[in-house]
Amino acid sequence: MILPTKHLPTERALLTVGAQLLMHLQEPKSVSRLWSDIKHDPSQDNSISFDWFVLALDLLSAMGIIHFANERIARTTSA
Amino acid sequence: MHPETREMYEMRFKLRVYESKGDVYQSLFSDVMQRAHPEDFMKTRPWGNLGDKKNDGFLKSERHLYQVYAPNEMTAAQAIKKIEEDFLGALPHWGSDFDKWSFVHNAFDGLGPHIQQTILALEKQHHPIKLTPFSPIDLSKKLFSLDEDDIMAVLGLPYKPTRPSQITFEEIKHVLEQLAHSLPEQPAHIQEVPPGKLNANSLSSNSRNLVRMGMGLAPRVGDFFGTHRFDPELGNRVAQVLREEYIRLKGSRIGPDAIYSALFNLIRQHQHSSEAAALAILAYFFERCDIFEPLSSTPSLQEAEA
Numbered sequence: 514m515i516l517p518t519k520h521l522p523t524e525r526a527l528l529t530v531g532a533q534l535l536m537h538l539q540e541p542k543s544v545s546r547l548w549s550d551i552k553h554d555p556s557q558d559n560s561i562s563f564d565w566f567v568l569a570l571d572l573l574s575a576m577g578i579i580h581f582a583n584e585r586i587a588r589t590t591s592a
Numbered sequence: 593m594h595p596e597t598r599e600m601y602e603m604r605f606k607l608r609v610y611e612s613k614g615d616v617y618q619s620l621f622s623d624v625m626q627r628a629h630p631e632d633f634m635k636t637r638p639w640g641n642l643g644d645k646k647n648d649g650f651l652k653s654e655r656h657l658y659q660v661y662a663p664n665e666m667t668a669a670q671a672i673k674k675i676e677e678d679f680l681g682a683l684p685h686w687g688s689d690f691d692k693w694s695f696v697h698n699a700f701d702g703l704g705p706h707i708q709q710t711i712l713a714l715e716k717q718h719h720p721i722k723l724t725p726f727s728p729i730d731l732s733k734k735l736f737s738l739d740e741d742d743i744m745a746v747l748g749l750p751y752k753p754t755r756p757s758q759i760t761f762e763e764i765k766h767v768l769e770q771l772a773h774s775l776p777e778q779p780a781h782i783q784e785v786p787p788g789k790l791n792a793n794s795l796s797s798n799s800r801n802l803v804r805m806g807m808g809l810a811p812r813v814g815d816f817f818g819t820h821r822f823d824p825e826l827g828n829r830v831a832q833v834l835r836e837e838y839i840r841l842k843g844s845r846i847g848p849d850a851i852y853s854a855l856f857n858l859i860r861q862h863q864h865s866s867e868a869a870a871l872a873i874l875a876y877f878f879e880r881c882d883i884f885e886p887l888s889s890t891p892s893l894q895e896a897e898a
Contacts, residue, residue, distance in 0.1 A: 520827025
């Protein structure tokens with residue numbers, strides 16, 4: 514789930530999806546805005562479901578990379 | 593007959609034997625024998641309190657009496673008791689009518705030495721009557737000597753080879769989603785795909801050909817997993833279900849061909865419109881080492897049983 518496996522391509526592993534989400538978080542965004550940006554980015558795999566998108570956010574949050582404040586998702590580090 | 597049709601019929605026959613116990617196997621035997629020997633083989637059915645008088649079938653032209661024994665689990669002691677009871681029990685009723693008596697059994701792997709000794713001992717005691725075992729292999733020879741119409745009547749419509757483009761995602765999806773109902777708790781162990789797996793697993797030529805038939809379609813299964821919108825984990829879950837079933841079957845000490853047949857049947861039972869899809873799914877997971885043994889120092893199934 515988090516890492517690629519024989520049956521889970523690299524581009525769909527949560528770690529990869531999470532990295533893609535971070536690329537879209539140059540500024541704090543609402544959940545729906547971030548979802549919309551991901552779905553409209555032609556360079557991204559837009560076949561992921563909303564459930565998978567939320568799981569990727571959960572992973573980033575558990576890793577302490579993002580946090581939720583003032584109805585927005587934001588990076589906790591500038592890295 | 594098309595080679596792939598024959599391969600699939602062989603597989604179906606094996607499945608029928610594995611699934612048919614007791615009276616069901618006797619019906620399969622009688623059906624094949626009546627078609628192989630029309631107006632000659634006499635099928636016997638129990639008649640009230642008279643029973644069958646230790647006669648499950650009689651081939652008149654050969655003066656040949658058959659007795660069927662197809663238990664769920666064959667033990668040597670029970671088989672020996674059955675042979676002695678049935679053969680000695682048949683003598684008072686049919687002794688003047690038969691010169692040959694066959695013990696029809698459902699053990700694909702053959703009979704143990706004690707059972708063979710019992711048959712030989714009875715034959716010596718009751719010379720000149722010949723006693724022989726009649727195995728599923730013997731029954732398959734009878735079956736595949738028939739014309740295609742009769743084989744179809746026993747085993748169903750022939751398999752039609754399917755080009756990959758004719759397998760729809762919906763079809764594979766349906767099979768997989770049905771199969772993935774039981775969710776594993778532990779993630780599957782990931783291994784590299786080694787070459788030569790067919791040899792390592794001692795599969796028969798029939799099973800090897802079925803794997804090869806499926807290999808051509810397997811990329812469709814991979815594409816399906818790679819693009820499944822709602823459940824990216826489906827492939828891992830299906831792999832785990834098949835892996836656990838493989839380990840269970842291996843623990844029951846049946847041979848690699850029986851395991852392959854059982855796994856095929858597990859997939860097939862969820863969706864009956866395409867054998868090709870089930871072959872593709874099996875080949876895909878076989879290739880990726882989720883089922884069967886990888887090439888390593890691990891002994892093969894047959895070596896482990898030796």
